[in-house]
Amino acid sequence: DAGVxxxxxxxIKTRGQHVTLRCSPxxxxxxxxWYQQVLGQGPQFIFQYYEKEERGxxxxxxxxxxxxxxxxxxxxxxxxxLLGDSALYLCASSSGDTINEKLFFGSGTQLSVL
Amino acid sequence: QKEVEQDPGPLSVPEGAxxxxxxxxxxxxxxxxxxxxxxSRKGPxxxxxxxxxxxxxxxxxxxxxxxxxxxxxxxIRDSQPSDSxxxxxxxxxxxxxxIIFGSGTRLSIRP
Numbered sequence: 425d426a427g428v429x430x431x432x433x434x435x436i437k438t439r440g441q442h443v444t445l446r447c448s449p450x451x452x453x454x455x456x457x458w459y460q461q462v463l464g465q466g467p468q469f470i471f472q473y474y475e476k477e478e479r480g481x482x483x484x485x486x487x488x489x490x491x492x493x494x495x496x497x498x499x500x501x502x503x504x505x506l507l508g509d510s511a512l513y514l515c516a517s518s519s520g521d522t523i524n525e526k527l528f529f530g531s532g533t534q535l536s537v538l
Numbered sequence: 539q540k541e542v543e544q545d546p547g548p549l550s551v552p553e554g555a556x557x558x559x560x561x562x563x564x565x566x567x568x569x570x571x572x573x574x575x576x577x578s579r580k581g582p583x584x585x586x587x588x589x590x591x592x593x594x595x596x597x598x599x600x601x602x603x604x605x606x607x608x609x610x611x612x613x614i615r616d617s618q619p620s621d622s623x624x625x626x627x628x629x630x631x632x633x634x635x636x637i638i639f640g641s642g643t644r645l646s647i648r649p
Contacts, residue, residue: 457637465641466542466641467639469636472635474635479635514581526572527584528584529583531579531581534579
């Protein structure tokens with residue numbers, strides 16, 4: 425079975441630009457979460473979507489937005505990029521069962537903002 | 539004060555040694571505790587998942603949770619060079635969607 429797939433794997437942008445990152449969850453999983461991992465730190469929660477609805481949001485500015493599609497894939501959008509947005513962006517897939525939820529991560533998109 | 543504290547290392551041990559990795563946390567409301575392994579340029583891989591206090595064993599890995607001390611541990615027996623990676627502790631509340639990670643400990647196993 426395919427795991428969580430993310431695209432693109434690497435991306436270089438300049439300050440002020442906009443970026444869209446994409447994620448396909450594990451087959452049968454209905455929830456997608458997005459995390460930002462800065463070099464040398466643990467991942468930080470950005471969003472969780474379940475059945476196309478936002479279930480949770482982390483402490484990130486409104487420049488960050490996301491959505492989930494009927495096939496449960498998801499996009500993360502970041503507007504007006506800043507140098508500090510350079511990070512590994514991770515997508516995680518889960519069943520959506522909050523009682524015993526386990527997250528499975530993709531390999532991430534490495535975003536560099538110049 | 540961070541919600542989850544983890545020594546960043548690096549930690550270097552010889553092959554075959556027992557490795558002990560630890561995290562402390564500040565909020566007693568955490569109910570689910572996890573350990574992830576992350577290789578360079580890869581996403582985190584779930585190793586252990588435990589609910590509340592107690593021990594859980596899976597092959598060479600043992601996870602311990604002591605909620606009274608707000609302290610969790612991961613033990614790796616018979617460590618192998620392939621265990622060289624960054625280990626992230628993580629936890630969440632029972633009803634919350636987000637997982638809170640430690641900063642990770644870099645582990646190197648010397649052949």
